[in-house]
Amino acid sequence: MQGESCREQLQQQQYLRHCQNYMRQQxxxxxxxxxxxxxxxxxxxxxxxxxxxxxCRCEGLRQMMRQMQGQMRGEEMQEMTEMAMDLPGECGVRPQRCQMRSGGY
Structure with a gap:
């Protein structure tokens, strides 16, 4: 049986709310x-x-960035994108780095 879709998983994880908070603080x-x-x-x-x-992890991080997009200035967003790409590696999960197109996700 297929697990939940990435979107459902992301919703269950509150759009990675803790990752958003962590990155904002960083x-x-x-x-x-x-x-x-x-x-x-x-x-x-x-x-x-x-x-x-x-x-689903990278997709989730991309969705999270889309959510945050309206709340930040360009260079701040760039910094956040870099952080988001590295988060899985920092957490020790795979893939270690997510690809994101800056601004496009």
């Missing part, structure tokens, strides 16, 4: 946030990625 630079809080978001982000099928 982009604001050190010292602006409580590091324990940040680590918590990171761990939860990894947990959310692990709950998704391997082939």
């Amino acid at each position: 982009s604001q630079g050190p010292g602006r946030f409580d590091e324990d809080n940040q680590m918590q978001h990171f761990q939860q982000c990894c947990r959310q990625l692990r709950q998704m099928d391997r082939e």
Whole structure:
């Protein structure tokens, strides 16, 4: 039996909300946030990625970036895109790096 679609998995993982929070904090630079809080978001982000099928992870991250797109300036978005591409590797899940077209996802 086929598992849920990537979209359903992403919805179940709240559009990787913890990854969004983590990346936002990262982009604001050190010292602006409580590091324990940040680590918590990171761990939860990894947990959310692990709950998704391997082939859905990059798609999920791309969807997440689309969601965030309206909320940021260009260079901030560029930085976030770089971070999102590396998140699976940081979390130790595969694929280690997601391809994203900057601005297009």
